[in-house]
Amino acid sequence: MFYILFPLFEDVAKPLIEDLIHCKNGLLFTYGVTGSGKTFTMTGSPGEGGLLPRSLDILFNTIGPFQAKRFVFKPDEKNGMEIQGQVDALLERQKRDSQQSVPKTPSSRQKADPEFADMISSEEARKFENVDEDCCYSVFVSYIEIYNNYIYDLLEDAQFDPIRPKWLGGGTPVRNNEFIAPQSKILREDQNHNMYVAGCTEVEVKSTEEAFEVFWKGQKKRRIANTELNRESSRSHSVFTVKLAQAPLDADGDHILQDKNQVNVSQLCLVDLAGSERTSRTRAEGSRLREAGNINQSLMTLRTCMEVLRENQICGTNKMVPYRDSKVTHLFKNYFDGEGKVRMIVCVNPKADDYDETMLVLRFAEVTQEVEVARPIDRPICGLAAGRRHRNRAFKDELSSRLDERGDPNNAGKSPSNLYCFLPSLPNFELVDPADDQSLPRLIEILERRHRFTLICFFLTANTLKSMFQQFDGQINAKETFLHAQRCKLSEKEKVILSQKTELERLEKKSKTLEYKVDILQKTTDMYEQDKRSLRQELETRDQRLQRELTDRKRMEQRMQGMVTDTKFKWEKECERRVNAKQLEMQNKLWVKDEKLKQLKAIVTESSGVGVFPTERPEKPERPSRERDHNVGQMRSASPSPLHTGLPVHPMHRRSHSAGGEKWVDHKPSSNLDLDTVMQPILPNAIKVSTPNEKALSKCQKYVLRHQELASDGEIETKLIKGNVFKTRGGGQAVQFTDIETLKHECPTASRFPSFICFCFSRKRGSGSGDGAAHMEDIENRVS
Structure with a gap:
């Protein structure tokens, strides 16, 4: 997979930064299937920065000398800015410095972060030249994510709840490894009919390093998960907003005008959309399946809005665009209606398995190119006469040079005629009234001083002046020698310090790289631990199921043995009964036959004339009675x-x-x-x-x-x-x-x-x- 970030930044992101400085809004988002490199395109990697660090770098390089002090601009919680006085801003800074529990963000005068320095291009610092020097600027950043169609603030510090500690993902770690889930935010509309996230944390930053550190703080809280297609798949849409506030200076060019109506606020939204995915390929289950469904639903709403806008443009209809069906489209409703420029970067994965989904993404990109909306007229920046800051700086430089040139003692001993440069200067005024009692005494005093100094110089001999000047030159030479020696020592110390700083930067860079690797390894370890726990739980479940099946089998064997025993006993009784019945039947037949024989014998006896009365009878077979x-x-x-x-x-x-x-x-x-x-x-x-x-x-x-x-x-x-x-x-x-x-x-x-x-x-x-x-x-x- 190949990435060409520098030409992409020059053609897509850099014009949006220039519009941001000129009070115009912008929206830049990445779109594509899962695993196509959207997050990498936005953030980059060590050694090759993405669109976000490059945009921050060129912004602060441009407005760096013209930034206002902290807390001069303050958000009004209604998507606007207020201007505080110098005293209020100073009190706010002292209050922030006195709070030990609040971690301080790095100052703009601190050394650049080595890890972040790797993510910025090694070329010279790029900036825009056509910046208004008569304005003061201040940058505020915010970072949110849209997860399951709910908005969460990634920069919010959740408070610990000792009664009901819980963890729902995306929370802030507290003691004993417990977490508090962040509260979802709502969308509101300001007085200019622009949508914004109510209650979102906005952090004032003064340097590129500070802004990126705030971004990295929120990036650690963003929801990611392991899927079949991507090891670190984004499960939410992230929105990093850069808000630039600017206000004109007063007539002297020293202070900001205390007028809220003169404040201009522009913002640039950098959006990293979650990738579309098919559950048949990712084999998602449970919460992963619900996340994938919400992601696909929000992206489908985005496509629907673009198609409706295109249909209204081509057919001349006025269909209602379904912005409210998703939080993503609802938040950026103003951009799609023409309030600022919109740029979309389509990320494509060259894998053959992603061909069908990639074709859908490219068709959507083709549809978006045909959408055109009317933009409102840009508001001009309200300022006074241009060039006040530049004129004041030039005047100060000229005044300093004149004072240095006038007070330089090296020009005093070269010629006696140069002594007249120490004469009191004449005032620049014009006498129009001979009875002026203020200007005339002053002029008379200056002339008398000049006359006395001229007389002193006239009576001094040439030798005296020469000795005085030689002595003075010797002192000057001694001071210069001493100063040269001190400068040599200082240069040596500076070389040592520079070498130490170079070594320190190298070690810091190595430390940051190792920390980055440790963080990646920690994430990998956590994923493996989670897989291990899930597999162990599945193994325990299967063991319990197997034990239950064995118990049921033993119980069934015992039951079948009991049934076999009962059936055996029953059939033994039945066989015994049948044998007894058959035996009895046979005995009855035998008895009947004996009876017949006896009767036959009696008949035969009677026929022969012999009468016999049977006094005995054969023994009768035993019968159960x-x-x-x-x-x-x-x-x-x-x-x-x-x-x-x-x-x-x-x-x-x-x-x-x-x-x-x-x-x-x-x-x-x-x-x-x-x-x-x-x-x-x-x-x-x-x-x-x-x-x-x-x-x-x-x-x-x-x-x-x-x-x-x-x-x-x-x-x-x-x-x-x-x-x-x-x-x-x-x-x-x-x-x-x-x-x-x-x-x-x-x-x-x-x-x-x-x-x-x-x-x-x-x-x-x-x-x-x-x-x-x-x-x-x-x-x-x-x-x-």
């Missing part, structure tokens, strides 16, 4: 049925456990079927309901639910689900289930007796009972 499920799990027990011999008996049937003294709620849904079996559950103290209700539950202590479902063999199975009723703390009723009884309706297989139908009702109970076996034995006896 009751299944009980509790709330803590499922428990199923099988008890064998004892064998009976002889005639069948009908033992007393033991009723269900619900035949106690408690009161029951018999919940029988309307969908249940009446089976008309031999054995039915009897609940004497029961309240029969089809749906449970709180009134019935409050009157009973037990609860039973009759549930019917289809068994695996196709028969209807009835379950009695029992529970205890208790009261809850809220005043309601709750049921805790404690037992399940299963009643199954079984139909035996069809026998060979067509006229006989056998029904078998099996009741599964919790304890072993012989009722079912006795009933089956009774049926067997009757069949036989």
Whole structure:
């Protein structure tokens, strides 16, 4: 990337400085994509100064001998200037010097900053010749930035707040590394309809070094950030304003006229616009994305204003220009309306990746070249007769030369005729009245003195005069010899001092360079530290996420193991139940087959004429008689049925456990079927309901639910689900289930007796009972 700053300054910036001295405003701003060199063009680097230091240098070289003392000009907080008297300015300077806490800016008589000296061209000091010598000048500078469409003063010293210290970027460092965010400023309009920043700090400077030091102080507070396209990308638009106040001198050329209306104020704004960028390339996120959006929006508003101005100029329309959509265009509204000259420097990056954005920038520059606005007539500088300062200086020089020539003792001893030069001079006046009692006595006195001196000179001999003159010449020669020796010593001392100053300047220059490098390294270190903190935070976040995932995985493994265990236990129970059911079914089939064989044997015996009454029967296979499920799990027990011999008996049937003294709620849904079996559950103290209700539950202590479902063999199975009723703390009723009884309706297989139908009702109970076996034995006896 190549930069040609000197021709650029001569053609663009130098005419604006000349207009500034002649009471005309100017605006110079750099425009381009991010990373195209806008900040470098404005500020430059050590060894090659940019537009800003060159402009300050030529300005102070021109008005340096004609600057007013400090605090003679004072800002009136309304974009104007006031003139203070000599006494007020002196008191203001003494007050400033007495404040130890306020850092003093370097005086114009101090040595130039070596770092800044590198940023100024090594050529001779350039200046303008056509400056008005009958005016006094004073320079004020201010530095602001426009960040996220808010205006901040970069020269403002923020006060420390011990209660709520915070840092929002662009603040002033205070103790314990805490920061206070600066307050945003507002735009106002002065009496001449010019826009200005209200409450902005304006610093009076007297030299180029002092002005650049103020600029560097604000530059350190400017917001910059690291992006994918630029390591130190400007995140805000910066505006460095140079304001020049000038006022004419009085008739004697010694003091400034104390008239505010005679003060002329002109300003030059040097603007470093932030570069336009595409988020797809910079990959900005969070605050960087918001900054990029505001930057692009303000630049788009600037383009829109230029296009509307061009359209009004070409088409003759009078569309309203949207200056207020952005703080940048609103601040420079007066310049775009013709109040001063506007110059734009387009910075181009030759990278191929920036081709599309560079073409947009060049098209915008082409549009701005076609915009023309009418400028108002320049105001003349109000002054008196020209050349007062020059005439007074010439008069003083001539008077000093005459006094030196008259009082030179070297001209006294060369000739006795030269003694008459010591005669009292005659007054220059004209006598018009012989009765003048003031001029005549004075003239008589002077003539008498001249007569006495003439007589003394006449009576002195030549030898006496010669000796006197020789003695006087000897004294003069001795003084001249002594003076020559002192001058030689002084020249040697001056050589030593000059060499020491040269060495000191070299060391200061080296120190400034090292400080500049240290500052750059510190910024780089801060950026790396910030990247390190962000990466560490991201690593910690990922570690926490990984730990959380591991914990969830362990929890999921434990849950799956529990589910596997439960499923395994469930299927083991189910397999056991199915095996028992299959075993019972096979035993039932085997028993049926044995019964058929016995009946067949009995028939065969009867047919042969032998009557045998079966007093014994084969052993019946064991069958579970009751299944009980509790709330803590499922428990199923099988008890064998004892064998009976002889005639069948009908033992007393033991009723269900619900035949106690408690009161029951018999919940029988309307969908249940009446089976008309031999054995039915009897609940004497029961309240029969089809749906449970709180009134019935409050009157009973037990609860039973009759549930019917289809068994695996196709028969209807009835379950009695029992529970205890208790009261809850809220005043309601709750049921805790404690037992399940299963009643199954079984139909035996069809026998060979067509006229006989056998029904078998099996009741599964919790304890072993012989009722079912006795009933089956009774049926067997009757069949036989």
